[in-house]
Amino acid sequence: MQYKTHLAVTYAAALPMLVSSDSLTIGNLVVLGVGALFPDIDHPGSFIGKRLPIVSDSMRKLFGHRGIVHSLIGAVFFTAVVRFLLMTFDLPIDWATWFLMGFFAHLVEDSFSKHGIAWLQPIYNKNIQFGLKQVYYTTGGGSELAIFFVASAILIYQIVQIDLFAQLTFPFLEIQNVVNQIKNTYFI
Numbered sequence: 001m002q003y004k005t006h007l008a009v010t011y012a013a014a015l016p017m018l019v020s021s022d023s024l025t026i027g028n029l030v031v032l033g034v035g036a037l038f039p040d041i042d043h044p045g046s047f048i049g050k051r052l053p054i055v056s057d058s059m060r061k062l063f064g065h066r067g068i069v070h071s072l073i074g075a076v077f078f079t080a081v082v083r084f085l086l087m088t089f090d091l092p093i094d095w096a097t098w099f100l101m102g103f104f105a106h107l108v109e110d111s112f113s114k115h116g117i118a119w120l121q122p123i124y125n126k127n128i129q130f131g132l133k134q135v136y137y138t139t140g141g142g143s144e145l146a147i148f149f150v151a152s153a154i155l156i157y158q159i160v161q162i163d164l165f166a167q168l169t170f171p172f173l174e175i176q177n178v179v180n181q182i183k184n185t186y187f188i
């Protein structure tokens with residue numbers, strides 16, 4: 001699945017959860033998107049891989065594309081890393097939850113690709129395909145394009161319904177925290 005489809009589907013699915021749990025903030029929206037793109041870091045040709053070529057190349061060499069990064073253990077491990085970073089920089093721990101949500105959504109979305117993913121590796125290395133190999137999309141194909149358009153339509157409808165942009169406030173305090181932390185750690 002391409003990055004824009006991952007984003008459209010993840011945001012369309014998660015927006016009602018963000019609203020109902022009173023968690024609609026720019027910070028949560030950003031980490032949700034990062035989580036939704038993160039697993040493809042194991043693929044240097046992906047959107048995130050192209051932006052972090054050295055990390056991505058080593059990830060691919062270490063784990064392979066759709067290797068352990070695309071699994072439950074990968075989700076737990078990288079969420080723990082994010083949690084650690086958030087604690088280090090005094091940022092909202094909530095962000096780890098929404099990162100995990102995005103990550104998890106990515107795995108579910110990839111599970112509807114033709115070959116699915118191996119959720120339980122390294123314990124059980126077989127791929128699991130959620131559509132019982134009958135319902136699937138082809139990456140970059142017409143079926144994915146259709147998913148993208150439907151998800152985008154749902155997303156736009158929701159954005160208008162909840163008047164999303166009127167509800168968001170810019171996370172000045174969080175950004176200030178990070179800047180201060182970096183200043184204190186490296187410049188004093």
Ligand SMILES: [Zn+2]
Nearest residue numbers: 039040070110
């Ligand atoms: Zn993926």
